[in-house]
Amino acid sequence: MGFYNYNLTIDKLLDYGASVYPDREIVYRDRRRYSFSLFSENVKSFAQSLIKIGVKPGDKVAVVDWDTDVYMTAYYSVPMIGAVLHTVNVRYPPELILKTVLHAEDSWVIIRDEFVPLLEKGKNLLSRFKGVITYNDDKEKIKTSFPTYDFWELQESGERLSQQEIKEDMQATVFYTSGTTGDPKGVWFTHRDLVLHSMSVALTTSKPPLRSSQEDNFMILVPMFHVHQWGFPYVTMLVGSNYVLPGRYDPAMEIELMKREHVTFSAMVPTILYMILSHPNAQKNQDLFKGWKVMIGGAALPSGLAHLARKMGINIAVGYGMSETAPVLTVGYYNSLVERLNEEERFLEQIKTGVPIPLAQIRVVDERGQDVPRDEKTVGEIVARAPWLTRSYYKDEERTNKLWKDSWLHTGDLAVVDKYGYIRIVDRDKDAIKSGGEFIPSLILEDIISTHPKVGEVAIVGVKDEKWGERPVAFIVPKGEVKEEEIVEFLMEKVEEGKLQKWWIPDKVVFLKEFPKTSTNKIDKKTLRTQV
Structure with a gap:
């Protein structure tokens, strides 16, 4: 037989x-719960049914859902038959969702009613869709005009066949990030990428200050469509x-689940933490938060929120990464130097961008690469x-070359490094606005506003917001007389047409006679930000 x-x-x-x-459990809201052993059986049964209905290695399978047990099943069953899991961003406007599905060349979809x-x-x-797998929480049948299969029937009818052999270098996932431009960029990862990433995250979160272990109960409040939910479905x-699994996010339900399921560890963007801590039910259940371990990422953690969390007894640490990096690169856990510091000094380090997690090499370089x-x-x-970074943007060689300049992945994030080796991001070399941990692509918004007949030039910039992290402001050089209300009404029409999301609409519109320009005659957004 041999090696x-x-x-x-x-x-x-x-x-x-x-x-x-x-006997450990996966719990979906107040509806369903499974032991790990039963979940594994269900995953393998559903995987066999996927093969039976014609899903082949390399097929792209989109998932359109909230954070549910069905989604968790797809995280395992789709890649383990050699197919590719496409986690679709349901917060994109309908037009953009369809655009990503087409670009990924999805041929199957698992979709909530x-x-x-x-x-x-x-x-x-x-037209390339081979089949649609629908489901409903009450297990009712859903009709569509596509060839349709019921998720629950497939999960129950799958044969227990022997596991088929797949290779670690096979593509396992793909998803899209708007990032800095209007066109979404596809990033993809192999099985090996995800296994190594998961092992590194598991090791990192076991270190102080988070100290996660099998005694913890996880509730990860990062959407499952968003960068592998930071790897935690595998961790x-x-x-x-x-x-x-909380399903569609709702602070009241999350607080209830924390109480009922004794949640002790979570990961989320700052906005979600803010919404939970400012919810009226949080005031009635303050003891619930003592000892809660929270990993923060996706956006900068405001120091006011960090100190509020600490005051409430929450043990917090900041992490950093991006869609292209699967995503985790750094976490504010204690290195051997910081471990010796007093409590206050350690706290200031753990809420910075952090230090590299195992196997990640991170540098902060000047324009010469030094x-x-x-x-x-x-x-x-x-x-x-x-060893888990995306190799390329899917079907986009030009942007891939820019991403991997000099054989290092360039994040576009600007940072400083302190004497202990901890990184702190100070700015983004990007125009996209991150609101509530999700990107608002400024170029799409600018493009839509520019189609208004009374708009000459337009620029969107992000400004700091206590609740959302950042919110968009529109600067417009008008053609003739135009009021802010007209712009907002115009954008609401575009929401109805499925061209943008309502939460993308700028909080403020500022009218200028002319834009400040850079030496290359581009609109100087840095100057605009100082004017708000």
Whole structure:
């Protein structure tokens, strides 16, 4: 027989969790719960049914859903048959959702009942679809004009066949990030990428100050469509923590789940933390938050919110990454130097951007590619290497070359480094606005506003917001007389047409006679930000 070449594939994580922690649980809201062993059986049964209905290795399978047990099943079952999981951003406007589905060349979709009308609306564009797998929480049948399968029937009818062999270098996932431009960029990852990333995150979160373990109950408040939910659907099988899925986000439900399921560990963007802590139910359940471990990422953590969390007994640490990096690169855990500091000094370090997680190489470099000094003053760009970074933007060679200039992944994030080696992001070399942890692509918004007959030039900039992190402001050089209300009404019409999301609409419109310009005759957005 000889040597066996062991492949790092996602099914190995599932098998480990079911074998070592068989009685740990996955809980979906107040509706369903499964032991790890039962969940593993369900995943494998559904995977076999996917093969039976014709899903082949390499097929792209879109998932359109909230954070549910169905989504969690797809995280494992789709990649483990060699197909590719496309986690669709349901917060995109309908037009952009369809655009990403077409660009990814999806041929199957797993979709929650409430999103089915979106498919019907774009049916004339989705001729390559081989089948639609629908589901409803009450297990009722959903009718569509596509060839349709019921998720629950497929999960129950799957045969228990022997596991088929897949390779670690096979593509496992793809998803889209708007980032700095109007056109979404596809990033993709292999099984090996995700296994190594999950192992590194599991090791990192076990360190102080978070100290996660199998005694913790996870409730991750990062959408499952967003960068692998930071890897935690896979991490939970490695560490043996119960996993609570909240469905569609609602602070009241999240607080209730925290109480009922004894949640002790979460990850989220600052806005979600703000919404939970400012909810009236939080005031009635303050003891609930004592000892809660929270990993923050996706946007800068306002210091006011960090100190409020600390005051309430929450143990907080900041992480950093991006869609292109699967995503975690750094976390504010204690290195050997910071561990010796007093409590106040340690706290200030753990709420910075942090230090690299295991196997990640992170540098902050100047324009010549030289490392900046550790003086917490000299600004440089964060560049990265790790064994789980995306190799390329999907079908986009030009932007891939820019991303991987000089064989380092260029994040476009500007930062400083302190004497302990902790990174702190000070600015973004990007025009996209991050509101509530989600990008508002400024170029799409500018393009839409520019179609108004009374708009000459337009620029969108992000300004700091206590609740959302950033919110958009529109600067317009008008053609003739125009009022702010007219612009807002125009954008509301575009929301109805499915061209943008309502939450993208700028909070303020500022009219100027002319724009400040850079030396290359571009609109100077840096100057505009100082005017708000």
